[in-house]
Amino acid sequence: MGSHRPPPFSLRLTFEERAKIEADAAGMSLGGYIRSRLLDPDWIAPRRRGKFPVKDHRALAQLLAMLGQSRLANNVNQLAKAANTGSLPVTPETEEALLTAVHEVTRMRQLLIEALDLDARL
Known part of the structure; x- marks a missing residue:
């Protein structure tokens, strides 16, 4: 049998929490940013300028x-x-x-x- 992927994990955030995470992610996907912060807390997101x-x-x-x-x-x-x-x-x-x-x-x-x-x- 093939490998099975674990089911996705869901997290509810307040509007304020999500806005902060999106700002901190600096253009990264939220999933990628949250995963990197949890698994490597010393990692600092690269700063990218978005369109707006x-x-x-x-x-x-x-x-x-x-x-x-x-x-x-x-x-x-x-x-x-x-x-x-x-x-x-x-x-x-x-x-x-x-x-x-x-x-x-x-x-x-x-x-x-x-x-x-x-x-x-x-």
Whole structure:
């Protein structure tokens, strides 16, 4: 019989943990980076510049955390379905929810622009 490969190992990370590992990996595959860190803790990842190097890792981690904690996509989807079926009551609460969603998306966009240093490219 042929050799059997061991089953893959899965690891759940928070958005912040994953953002940090991706930043530390500097363009390497996450699996390769994690494997090298576990098996050779003194190894230092080579620094490579990607197409869009991250200027501010803290801002990017903050954005990813906001997205992880936010039910924004689900809430906007529910609002769109209600609007399409004609069952969306236009109340002060609905208006406030929509304005809050717009504000959150705008803030996330600004954080992403800052983290990726896109101001310099726009």
